Amino acid sequence: MVSCIPLPDVCETDLLNAVVAERQGGVNRNFFNEIHVEWTERVQAYVAERGNPQSVPTWPFVTTPRNSKKFLTLYNSPKPGAAQAEVLRQLRQKHGYQFCPSCGEAGNPDTLDHYLPKKKFPHFAVTVSNLTPMCGGCQRRKSDDVGDEANPKFFIHPYFDDFASDQLLQLEINPPFRTPTFGLQVCAGLPEATKGTVEQHVRRLELPKRYRGFFRNRYKRLLKQAQLCRDEGVPFRAFLMVTKAGHEADGKNTWDHIFFFSVLENEDLMTFLEDDELPPLM
Numbered sequence: 001m002v003s004c005i006p007l008p009d010v011c012e013t014d015l016l017n018a019v020v021a022e023r024q025g026g027v028n029r030n031f032f033n034e035i036h037v038e039w040t041e042r043v044q045a046y047v048a049e050r051g052n053p054q055s056v057p058t059w060p061f062v063t064t065p066r067n068s069k070k071f072l073t074l075y076n077s078p079k080p081g082a083a084q085a086e087v088l089r090q091l092r093q094k095h096g097y098q099f100c101p102s103c104g105e106a107g108n109p110d111t112l113d114h115y116l117p118k119k120k121f122p123h124f125a126v127t128v129s130n131l132t133p134m135c136g137g138c139q140r141r142k143s144d145d146v147g148d149e150a151n152p153k154f155f156i157h158p159y160f161d162d163f164a165s166d167q168l169l170q171l172e173i174n175p176p177f178r179t180p181t182f183g184l185q186v187c188a189g190l191p192e193a194t195k196g197t198v199e200q201h202v203r204r205l206e207l208p209k210r211y212r213g214f215f216r217n218r219y220k221r222l223l224k225q226a227q228l229c230r231d232e233g234v235p236f237r238a239f240l241m242v243t244k245a246g247h248e249a250d251g252k253n254t255w256d257h258i259f260f261f262s263v264l265e266n267e268d269l270m271t272f273l274e275d276d277e278l279p280p281l282m
């Protein structure tokens with residue numbers, strides 16, 4: 001699940017000016033000169049509105065196939081050494097995250113997502129605030145969606161939605177604890193205005209389905225860890241707390257943190273793990 005991550009330290013206006021300057025010797029010189037001021041204003045408005053699809057309008061003039069291609073080329077096939085090429089490389093390879101900012105799954109998110117999709121918003125194709133590291137699983141599911149009339153904002157913005165650094169989801173682990181069932185809940189206490197977006201985000205990225213196998217696997221491991229702690233005389237609760245704290249360092253919405261947090265919160269389960277007869281190790 002999402003963690004709020006810092007916006008990369010790149011000046012959007014400088015980047016945009018450099019892109020326009022580099023077009024001065026080319027066939028698209030007039031086009032970029034003509035739109036330069038409005039493009040800048042629209043990128044500035046994106047940042048001011050924190051990428052919110054409800055308040056960032058589309059730009060019909062640039063979404064024609066002929067004009068949108070001029071922006072998409074900047075993203076899809078930048079010439080080596082072009083102003084945006086190095087920025088895109090850094091965003092893809094140098095972010096340093098070992099989890100996906102949109103779902104919290106461990107791994108190196110090596111694709112970039114256009115928060116407002118480049119098909120509908122081609123002028124944000126190389127806007128840094130609109131480009132977030134994302135895993136392939138999230139990218140496939142998010143696709144070109146933004147929102148609809150009933151739910152104007154489907155997805156949490158990893159750079160701008162501050163609430164995403166709080167824990168958003170909790171795992172329910174239901175008895176019988178030898179063969180439990182799992183459920184995923186949006187945490188109580190989220191600000192009312194953000195609940196709809198969180199619920200949409202979770203549903204549209206299919207997080208419950210994606211988490212299921214992971215949690216099952218972690219639970220099997222947890223039973224073994226409980227037995228090993230008993231065998232070795234290691235206090236199990238302290239072991240879990242230390243493990244949870246390690247994962248929390250990556251973010252409260254990483255899958256491992258949600259798992260260990262939810263185990264520690266579940267007193268019935270803790271009693272079972274600490275005191276009851278455990279299933280044989282497999």
Ligand SMILES: [Zn+2]
Pocket residue numbers: 100101102103104105134135136137138139
């Ligand atoms: Zn993801």
